[in-house]
Amino acid sequence: MKRSTFLTAAVASLSLAALTPAIAVAAPASATETVVSCGNSGLQSALSTRLCAEITGNTVTFVGKVSLAGPPSPGSPAPTPKQLTTTFTATVDGAPLPNVTKFALFNNTNLDVPGLSANVACGSTIRATFGVTSYPWAARPVSHEVTVIC
Template identity: 50%
Template sequence: MNRLALTTAGAMGLALLASGPAMAVAAPAATVTTTTTCGPSGLQAGLMTKVCAEITGTSVVVYGQVGLAGPPSPGGPGPQPQQLITTLDANVVGGQSIGSSPKYVNFLASTVRVDGVSGTVACGDTVHAAFGVATYPWAPRPVTLDVPVSC
């Protein structure tokens, strides 16, 4: 086959491919990242507590954490089980409530995550979250967090 025939056959093949049905190429999906922000820790009921918010786009999940304030005393009896009364609240600053979740939580020694509040907010809003922990005879001293939702 000479060069002219080969070039002509190649051009005709390309023309046939170009005139065929167009195939859609899927655009890559936009990745949405989750950002976790936690407020400062605070002591409540003799335990270390903090409140955190996970933000994915306009979805917000608020949770609290309860852990030991320090290592147990060497040679001591170890941590005793405690029944805690927790309250988790979240709202849009100057706006609607995202939710409130009072719960009883059993705590022994390992860090416990307390879930219960989630919702959707508008871009640019600021979420205010509070997490309170109480057990007899200690009243709650809620830890708080203010975090903007930037989309």
């Protein structure tokens, strides 16, 4: 009985300690808040990919995220690094933005590829795609659409 009481008290005190920093680090009300949203993930070049949008005020930045599609089989060697070619495309209310192509090396750890960034009018809708190619696989782009609300 004493052991369970001690464990309950220990868990309760750790729970309270975990809450304290969240209250102490609250951002000031005047700071511009960044909102992040992500689209669905998809498989490209045998990797899991996803496109996210970071919106701060009327600035939208798209970031492509690349990770392993699943864990390697037990006992198998680690996958070799892959040279990736990434392509970002976007339209703002139907008008195209210039495409962005970047090269990246995937070393079997999560990789964020910064892509398109644009200042747009409040109420604009941006639709972007993120394609990844690595020999011999072709791109199967993932997409994400956001509306900027100021």
